[in-house]
Amino acid sequence: MEEKLYIPIILGTAREGRFSELVASFVYQEVSKFDNIETEIIDVRDFRIKATDDTGTLPKAKKWKKIAKRADGFLIVSPEYNHSFPGELKMMLDLAYPEYARKPAAICGVSSGGFGGVRMVEQLRLVFITLKLLPIRATVYFSNVKTLFTKGGKIQDEGYAPQVKAMMSDLIWHANALRAARKNS
Amino acid sequence: MEEKLYIPIILGTAREGRFSELVASFVYQEVSKFDNIETEIIDVRDFRIKATDDTGTLPKAKKWKKIAKRADGFLIVSPEYNHSFPGELKMMLDLAYPEYARKPAAICGVSSGGFGGVRMVEQLRLVFITLKLLPIRATVYFSNVKTLFTKGGKIQDEGYAPQVKAMMSDLIWHANALRAARKNS
Amino acid sequence: MEEKLYIPIILGTAREGRFSELVASFVYQEVSKFDNIETEIIDVRDFRIKATDDTGTLPKAKKWKKIAKRADGFLIVSPEYNHSFPGELKMMLDLAYPEYARKPAAICGVSSGGFGGVRMVEQLRLVFITLKLLPIRATVYFSNVKTLFTKGGKIQDEGYAPQVKAMMSDLIWHANALRAARKNS
Amino acid sequence: MEEKLYIPIILGTAREGRFSELVASFVYQEVSKFDNIETEIIDVRDFRIKATDDTGTLPKAKKWKKIAKRADGFLIVSPEYNHSFPGELKMMLDLAYPEYARKPAAICGVSSGGFGGVRMVEQLRLVFITLKLLPIRATVYFSNVKTLFTKGGKIQDEGYAPQVKAMMSDLIWHANALRAARKNS
Numbered sequence: 225m226e227e228k229l230y231i232p233i234i235l236g237t238a239r240e241g242r243f244s245e246l247v248a249s250f251v252y253q254e255v256s257k258f259d260n261i262e263t264e265i266i267d268v269r270d271f272r273i274k275a276t277d278d279t280g281t282l283p284k285a286k287k288w289k290k291i292a293k294r295a296d297g298f299l300i301v302s303p304e305y306n307h308s309f310p311g312e313l314k315m316m317l318d319l320a321y322p323e324y325a326r327k328p329a330a331i332c333g334v335s336s337g338g339f340g341g342v343r344m345v346e347q348l349r350l351v352f353i354t355l356k357l358l359p360i361r362a363t364v365y366f367s368n369v370k371t372l373f374t375k376g377g378k379i380q381d382e383g384y385a386p387q388v389k390a391m392m393s394d395l396i397w398h399a400n401a402l403r404a405a406r407k408n409s
Numbered sequence: 410m411e412e413k414l415y416i417p418i419i420l421g422t423a424r425e426g427r428f429s430e431l432v433a434s435f436v437y438q439e440v441s442k443f444d445n446i447e448t449e450i451i452d453v454r455d456f457r458i459k460a461t462d463d464t465g466t467l468p469k470a471k472k473w474k475k476i477a478k479r480a481d482g483f484l485i486v487s488p489e490y491n492h493s494f495p496g497e498l499k500m501m502l503d504l505a506y507p508e509y510a511r512k513p514a515a516i517c518g519v520s521s522g523g524f525g526g527v528r529m530v531e532q533l534r535l536v537f538i539t540l541k542l543l544p545i546r547a548t549v550y551f552s553n554v555k556t557l558f559t560k561g562g563k564i565q566d567e568g569y570a571p572q573v574k575a576m577m578s579d580l581i582w583h584a585n586a587l588r589a590a591r592k593n594s
Numbered sequence: 595m596e597e598k599l600y601i602p603i604i605l606g607t608a609r610e611g612r613f614s615e616l617v618a619s620f621v622y623q624e625v626s627k628f629d630n631i632e633t634e635i636i637d638v639r640d641f642r643i644k645a646t647d648d649t650g651t652l653p654k655a656k657k658w659k660k661i662a663k664r665a666d667g668f669l670i671v672s673p674e675y676n677h678s679f680p681g682e683l684k685m686m687l688d689l690a691y692p693e694y695a696r697k698p699a700a701i702c703g704v705s706s707g708g709f710g711g712v713r714m715v716e717q718l719r720l721v722f723i724t725l726k727l728l729p730i731r732a733t734v735y736f737s738n739v740k741t742l743f744t745k746g747g748k749i750q751d752e753g754y755a756p757q758v759k760a761m762m763s764d765l766i767w768h769a770n771a772l773r774a775a776r777k778n779s
Numbered sequence: 780m781e782e783k784l785y786i787p788i789i790l791g792t793a794r795e796g797r798f799s800e801l802v803a804s805f806v807y808q809e810v811s812k813f814d815n816i817e818t819e820i821i822d823v824r825d826f827r828i829k830a831t832d833d834t835g836t837l838p839k840a841k842k843w844k845k846i847a848k849r850a851d852g853f854l855i856v857s858p859e860y861n862h863s864f865p866g867e868l869k870m871m872l873d874l875a876y877p878e879y880a881r882k883p884a885a886i887c888g889v890s891s892g893g894f895g896g897v898r899m900v901e902q903l904r905l906v907f908i909t910l911k912l913l914p915i916r917a918t919v920y921f922s923n924v925k926t927l928f929t930k931g932g933k934i935q936d937e938g939y940a941p942q943v944k945a946m947m948s949d950l951i952w953h954a955n956a957l958r959a960a961r962k963n964s
Contacts, residue, residue: 422645422646423644423645423646424645424646424647425645425647454645457644457645459608459642460607460608460609460610460639460642460680460682461607461608461609461675461680461681461682462609462610490646490684490688491684491687491688491724491725492720492721492723492724493717493720493721493724494684495645495646495681495684495685496646496680496681496682496683496684496685496686496688497645497646497681497685498681499675499676499678499679499680499681499684500680500681500682501681503675503676503681528720532678532717532720535677535678535717536676536677536678538677539677539678
């Protein structure tokens with residue numbers, strides 16, 4: 225039997241009142257429907273540091289490296305702040321390096337505007353490449369996030385679930401392809 | 410016996426007096442040293458069109474689509490003009506679409522300055538992702554190209570050959586991983 | 595009396611059946627409402643060349659340089675093709691260089707999708723900076739362009755006219771600021 | 780007599796052992812040679828926050844907004860980490876917004892590699908535009924920073940001083956142009 229793929233969902237903002245948390249919860253539910261995936265939400269709040277650092281000896285760095293090493297792929301849920309990513313997400317990603325190599329990564333963009341964080345996605349993809357992560361095309365753009373969910377946290381647009389499903393299918397395809405090749409090399 | 414990988418080298422500028430042609434020739438020689446690769450230089454001059462078009466019925470489009478469909482990976486050799494790619498390269502890439510999916514792509518940047526076309530590389534990588542090409546990190550940056558070659562076309566910096574070799578090793582790894590998975594799906 | 599600002603509108607695609615032509619016509623009408631501006635549509639179709647070239651001796655290059663030199667600012671109307679600009683637009687912009695310096699530039703993005711060409715805008719802005727053009731924030735994103743206009747070419751969304759007006763106000767502010775300073779230096 | 784321009788130098792990394800501090804000190808000395816400029820080094824270490832936040836009520840946000848409001852232009856000295864900017868710099872820039880409008884900004888890139896942080900520069904420029912800052916082309920790229928300075932902190936490459944001078948001349952030109960226009964509007 226095929227070993228499950230471990231694909232953590234990274235919640236990329238630590239901001240007070242973050243709407244991306246609702247998106248991450250929704251995405252988590254959808255990802256959990258895939259039998260062959262193990263997932264969990266990794267909250268950037270648990271990996272906040274005071275300065276970019278590469279010592280790798282910090283407990284938080286060690287913890288993130290361990291998660292990243294085990295991962296077969298990554299799914300980032302992140303808002304766009306001023307057309308780029310939150311600083312805290314960048315600092316967290318900068319904590320590891322060899323752990324990312326040759327694994328695929330997808331993004332769910334979040335925005336209170338109408339473009340779903342698409343500019344953040346573009347900048348983050350370039351950071352991925354540097355980290356030897358392989359950015360896939362499939363992306364879900366969550367727009368108008370302030371009114372997207374009910375007070376109970378239920379998403380009000382039925383179009384997103386199939387989008388997440390399609391993105392995951394593509395991410396899984398790449399995760400399997402690359403895991404198989406990593407095992408053989 | 411494993412089928413050879415077909416990885417064409419795309420020469421991305423049609424400019425008169427292009428130095429990138431010398432780079433493409435050098436890269437071609439180095440790539441040819443790999444036994445398991447079939448390669449050739451594809452010259453953007455042969456794919457020049459008067460306007461971006463998606464009809465797909467043009468003979469040039471058909472020819473490029475056929476090459477792209479057969480390819481297991483792509484290696485672009487392109488100069489940087491005003492911090493981005495040549496327009497003719499973009500027009501050529503825009504001629505195909507499904508033919509690119511789930512294949513890796515690498516870039517050799519070329520510049521008369523000291524930064525080897527690194528900004529063109531960043532912009533081109535984002536176009537790759539849209540085309541469902543997977544941009545790999547390994548890249549070779551050819552700087553100061555106007556004085557890099559002898560009049561006879563011989564490269565004068567011995568550091569580039571091992572860089573091309575390392576890049577190709579990584580491109581081959583990804584090409585094999587993705588070809589195997591494409592065959593299984 | 596203040597001399598009028600000359601701000602040409604560049605139609606950035608030569609593609610057959612281009613919807614951006616409708617956008618450019620609409621934008622032209624709106625820009626023409628400003629008394630202190632002289633404008634005209636400059637069509638990239640009239641500046642198509644076979645290869646990127648910097649000779650500057652071509653009649654088309656001369657013609658574009660003359661327009662660019664006279665301009666106090668630029669307004670680009672361009673579609674997004676595969677998340678970047680049309681190749682023919684890049685080739686046209688590459689025809690000039692000193693003519694652009696210290697002048698502001700704005701963009702109207704055009705897309706058949708929902709994001710109004712926003713990724714093209716980001717890539718084009720970086721090219722602007724290289725050319726010493728100053729990209730301003732104000733931008734109008736024309737989404738879903740295939741259904742935006744009536745068969746008679748009339749825009750069906752009343753929200754765009756005020757957006758173009760606001761963008762132009764900002765472009766004019768910057769054009770005046772920079773023209774005054776260029777005259778003094 | 781013309782009022783002096785206030786152009787703070789932002790040191791963009793809080794990392795332990797940061798080499799960018801040496802660059803900032805060198806740049807500060809060079810900028811101080813201009814009679815018509817008032818400058819100081821603003822250290823991102825003094826503006827570290829635990830999460831991106833837009834409340835604007837935090838003492839650190841207030842302090843930065845005050846500086847930003849007073850500034851006639853900005854000079855960022857920042858390293859490139861994984862081809863983008865330090866997270867702490869992004870978080871600091873996100874603390875203000877209207878204070879930046881219609882002011883020019885330049886960047887000194889810093890890298891331990893050979894490309895002087897050029898990819899960080901490209902990403903940061905796009906953030907600038909969002910903030911209504913005007914990114915100018917003039918940029919200084921500090922490469923190989925780990926060996927660029929003596930133990931005493933003296934720069935060992937005489938080529939950088941004239942580069943900083945030229946960049947400042949351009950930044951000053953734009954700062955004066957835009958300040959004059961802001962006063963008139």
